[in-house]
Amino acid sequence: LFFCCLLPSPQCVILSTCFPYQYHFADQSLTWTEAQTYCRQKHTDLVSIRNSEELNQLINTLSSVGHSSEVWIGLFKEFDWKWSDGFNGTGVEYRNWESTQPNNELYVMNAGTGLWWDNGATTQFPCVCYTALHFQRLPVVLTRWIGLRSSWPRL
Numbered sequence: 738l739f740f741c742c743l744l745p746s747p748q749c750v751i752l753s754t755c756f757p758y759q760y761h762f763a764d765q766s767l768t769w770t771e772a773q774t775y776c777r778q779k780h781t782d783l784v785s786i787r788n789s790e791e792l793n794q795l796i797n798t799l800s801s802v803g804h805s806s807e808v809w810i811g812l813f814k815e816f817d818w819k820w821s822d823g824f825n826g827t828g829v830e831y832r833n834w835e836s837t838q839p840n841n842e843l844y845v846m847n848a849g850t851g852l853w854w855d856n857g858a859t860t861q862f863p864c865v866c867y868t869a870l871h872f873q874r875l876p877v878v879l880t881r882w883i884g885l886r887s888s889w890p891r892l
């Protein structure tokens with residue numbers, strides 16, 4: 738789980754565990770490029786997966802809607818593997834290939850097992866999109882309490 742730090746300051750506290758993205762399952766058969774267009778219109782983009790937590794969240798999202806087979810994710814090949822949303826930070830190299838994959842195709846599908854397969858441009862699957870969640874600020878009372886505590890003298 739991610740620890741969400743709500744105040745980017747020395748007084749930052751870890752309030753709770755949470756997950757920074759909301760995943761949306763789109764139950765219609767689309768090619769990867771159609772799925773990308775759909776996700777960009779309806780949400781933020783096709784989902785990026787950068788670690789096992791996010792992969793688990795993807796699988797949980799699918800099981801919560803009773804879907805246990807293939808979905809497109811945001812990974813595609815343009816010389817190198819890239820994420821549809823342009824993500825290029827920590828975890829950009831995370832992969833969960835099935836042992837025989839990739840085999841020189843362009844677009845990546847997450848199977849019901851959580852393993853990844855590359856596929857061609859005409860293959861159709863449902864997809865998973867995401868939106869980033871925006872966390873609310875700390876309540877004023879809690880912010881004040883943190884401010885007070887930081888002014889306590891050292892013992």
Ligand SMILES: [Ca+2]
Pocket residue numbers: 838839840841842854855856
């Ligand atoms: Ca393949």
